[in-house]
């Protein structure tokens with residue numbers, strides 16, 4: 092079963108409420124997405140593999156834990172791009188791949204138009220970024236593409252998830268952990284998350 096981790100920090104919930112508000116303008120929307128991505132970066136890497144090394148401080152030598160796993164971030168274009176900067180605030184050494192997908196407005200099926208990912212995905216923690224998990228079609232297609240390219244240890248970091256999207260990933264990718272800040276009520280008849288925040292890409296890039 093897909094494991095879902097919820098970010099419950101009060102300041103993340105406060106930022107998400109402001110993100111959802113229809114009065115929030117484009118610069119504020121971008122800043123809030125970046126802030127929320129920092130919380131997702133911290134929670135997504137709680138199980139990062141570590142190793143013990145000897146460090147010499149100005150005072151003495153000591154055994155310390157350091158990260159033993161490289162991280163690849165893969166934003167789903169367009170809206171996932173807004174999460175990269177916040178993620179890199181914490182994950183400063185991560186490499187970044189890109190997957191271009193949009194959801195056909197009629198069929199809601201994902202259409203892929205770009206894929207560029209770093210090599211050696213087998214050995215790395217791969218975190219897919221998309222603020223919205225709605226039907227789950229886009230996330231599922233992205234995860235399938237990354238597995239075809241060798242990824243084995245995958246997470247999906249989203250800001251808002253619909254129950255329908257989580258169920259879809261439980262079916263298609265039970266090995267992938269979902270990290271999110273809110274599980275909303277449902278999808279509406281046009282496939283938008285309720286209460287959601289509208290179209291994340293349009294609000295981020297001002298294309299409404």
Ligand SMILES: O=P(O)(O)OC[C@H]1O[C@H](OP(=O)(O)OP(=O)(O)O)[C@H](O)[C@@H]1O
Nearest residue numbers: 168169170193194225226227228229292
């Ligand atoms: O779970 P799903 O039903 O597939 O919907 C979620 C997808 O829809 C949005 O992208 P959109 O198609 O609007 O593309 P955009 O980011 O370019 O605006 C969102 O950013 C996800 O990628």
Ligand SMILES: O=c1cc[nH]c(=O)[nH]1
Nearest residue numbers: 225283284289290291
């Ligand atoms: O509510 C939704 C659903 C899909 N994509 C969005 O940007 N918002």
Ligand SMILES: [Mg+2]
Nearest residue numbers: 290291292293
């Ligand atoms: Mg969009």
